[in-house]
Amino acid sequence: MTARPLWYWCLLGALTMSLGWGLRGSIGGGSLGAMIPGAMIGLVLCLMLGREADSGLIAAFAAIGVGFGGQETYGQTVGLSLRPETFWWAILGFAIKGSAWGMLGGTFVGIALRRGLHTKRQLIAGFAIMALGTWIGWRFLNHPKLIYFSNPIDRPREELWAGLWLGGLLMLAWLHARVPSLFALYGAAGGGIGFGFGASLQPWGKAVWPSMPLGWWKGMELTFGALLGLSLVLCTWRLRHELAAGETSPARGTTLTRAFAAAAIAIALAITAGRYLPVRFDYTVAGGVLASLVLFSESIAWHTAITATSAAFAWDFLKYQNFAPLPIAWTAVAATTIAVAMIVARSPRVQSMFLLLTWTAVASAFRYLLPPTKAGREPVTMLIVFALFAIAITLLAEGGSRPVNASVSQRE
Numbered sequence: 001m002t003a004r005p006l007w008y009w010c011l012l013g014a015l016t017m018s019l020g021w022g023l024r025g026s027i028g029g030g031s032l033g034a035m036i037p038g039a040m041i042g043l044v045l046c047l048m049l050g051r052e053a054d055s056g057l058i059a060a061f062a063a064i065g066v067g068f069g070g071q072e073t074y075g076q077t078v079g080l081s082l083r084p085e086t087f088w089w090a091i092l093g094f095a096i097k098g099s100a101w102g103m104l105g106g107t108f109v110g111i112a113l114r115r116g117l118h119t120k121r122q123l124i125a126g127f128a129i130m131a132l133g134t135w136i137g138w139r140f141l142n143h144p145k146l147i148y149f150s151n152p153i154d155r156p157r158e159e160l161w162a163g164l165w166l167g168g169l170l171m172l173a174w175l176h177a178r179v180p181s182l183f184a185l186y187g188a189a190g191g192g193i194g195f196g197f198g199a200s201l202q203p204w205g206k207a208v209w210p211s212m213p214l215g216w217w218k219g220m221e222l223t224f225g226a227l228l229g230l231s232l233v234l235c236t237w238r239l240r241h242e243l244a245a246g247e248t249s250p251a252r253g254t255t256l257t258r259a260f261a262a263a264a265i266a267i268a269l270a271i272t273a274g275r276y277l278p279v280r281f282d283y284t285v286a287g288g289v290l291a292s293l294v295l296f297s298e299s300i301a302w303h304t305a306i307t308a309t310s311a312a313f314a315w316d317f318l319k320y321q322n323f324a325p326l327p328i329a330w331t332a333v334a335a336t337t338i339a340v341a342m343i344v345a346r347s348p349r350v351q352s353m354f355l356l357l358t359w360t361a362v363a364s365a366f367r368y369l370l371p372p373t374k375a376g377r378e379p380v381t382m383l384i385v386f387a388l389f390a391i392a393i394t395l396l397a398e399g400g401s402r403p404v405n406a407s408v409s410q411r412e
Contacts, residue, residue, distance in 0.1 A: 004399065006237055009048050012396040013233035014226040016358075017041045019389040021225025022218060023361045024070075026368075026382065028316035031070030031283040032271060035312065036361055038066025038105060039305040041229050043354040045109065045236050047397060050245040055350045058112040059305035060294045064287045065108025067270075068164060069101025069191075071283050073157045074199075076150035078217070082203050093149025093161075095196035100164040102191020102228050103184045107168055108291070109232060110183030113243050117177050120295045126171045127288035133170035134281045138163030143280075158280050167284065179243070183235050190231020191224075198223035213381040222385075254299045259345030262299035263337070266290065266308040271315070302348045303341060306357055311337045313364045320367050354397055362390045 020037025027033055042062025046055040074097055081090035111123065118126075141147065141162035150157040172181055198220040205216040212219070236243065254262075269290040277285055294301045314333045321329055343356060365386055368379040375383075 004048075008396070008399075009044075009233050009237060010230055012047075012393060013041060013044050013229040015229075015389055015393050015396070016044050017229025017232075018222045018226035019358070019386060019393065020361075021221045021228075022382070022386060022389075023313075023365060024225075025218065025221045026365045026386075027313040027361065028319075029070070031067040031287070032275075032309070032312035033316075034070030034101075035063040035067045035270065035305075035309045036357070037225055037229070039063035039309050039357055040354065041066075041232055042109065042112070042305065043350055043357070044229075044397075045113070045232065046350045047354070048233070048236055049113075049240065049243050051113075051243075052245065052350055054112075054115065055353075056298050056301035056305065056348060057115060057294060058109070059353070060301040061108040061112035061291060062105065063305045063309060064291050064294075066101070066105035067287055068104040068284055069097075071160050071281060072097050072101065072164070073150065073159055076157055078199065078202060078220075079151070080149070081199050082206075087200075087203060090149065091196050091200055094199040095192040096165075097149070097161045098195025098224065098228075099188040099192030100161045100168065101195070102187035102189070102231065104164060104168045104187075105191070105228070106183035106185070106187020106232060106235070107172060107180050109187070110177075110180030110235075111175070113183075113236075113239075114177065114179040117179070118175060120292075122175070123295060124292045126174045127291055129174050130167040130171040131281070131284050131288050132167070134160075134163040134167035134284045135279075136163070137166035138280055160281060163281060164284075179239060182239065183232065186231045186235035187228065190228040194224040194227030194231075197227070213377055214385060215378040215382070218378070218382055218385075253347040254345050256342065256345055258299055259303065259341055260338075262297060263303040263307040263311075263341040263344075265293065266300055266304040267311050267337075269293075270304060270308040271312055299345075302344050302353070306344050306348075306353050307337065307341045309357060310340045310360050313361055317364055317367055320373075321370055323371050351397055355394060358390055358393065362386050 017037045017040065020040040023036050024033035039059050039062060042059040043055065046058050051058060074094065077090050077093045080086040138160055142159045145155050148155060148159065150159060168184065172184055201219050201223060202216040205212060205219060269286045275282065279285060290304060294304055314336050318329055318333060340360065366383055368375045368383065
């Protein structure tokens, strides 16, 4: 572990996931976008615990786990929160959806941090049970819309919160392990409070400061991310002596052939299968398969956390640029993805991967300034906030990577 106090890690974790969540809202959204804050907070926890040897697994599981909640729909729930007569019903919906999001993210973080508790077979069975539970909850509660937090008049949206809750709880019951359960509890609390409170800022903020330069939707995202990141840091701090690394050797690099194969698998499952499977919970299925493969390959783990995530927002760039011919744009995206895969393959280390993901994501968000777009006040303010957050967490991460000295170790 490092010598930094609790407040330091709380600040780094909150800023990191706040930035990641803001980036998610600006880069595609959905489950793939949610992998950004997931991978980022996973790497922060590795820095906190000195977990270098298995950091790829932890970052990948954090990315996949937070990605599950990205399947939820909440745009119309925001609309309900802006009306006084449906405000509290909407906030209840946000709390339920946010807690499901945080619970699954926390569960996967806890599984990765105590990977040795379960065999591969037990974990793969747990992922299958999660998918089955997700189907049951969706089929018998969300699909018939028995409890509904979107537009109650025509009910156009397929919600998924019940499926996510049931799937996560059944997997936890199957694993029957203390650390994943604690992370699930902290994640549910942070996600529920973060999403509920963040959503309440929209009507309250618009009433008090309607012209807030950043916009209250982005304020909701940043608040949600900050409180969820804070909750995961607090749980990690509580268990820090149990989870701190006993062995800190960094992961070894791999050949480019293996790296490209691993990157292709991660991208195919996270991006392609996660979008086009003919089920409402497509990412749950694809994420479970991807998590299973991560158990067998450190290379797939790193390329899931970094390369696939980077590819997702690089490809999202194609939707927004219209100044370059499509073949040239696709060539640039492919070249960027290959370059990231090569960097990851060389010698993946926690701090360098954290900074790589952070700054490539922030750079991608600056597409709002590309011609012929005329960016308004909110996008410009958002980009300034992103840059300031990225600078802050870069400086904090530099300090957080310093090893603890002997005297501090003895005091702990």
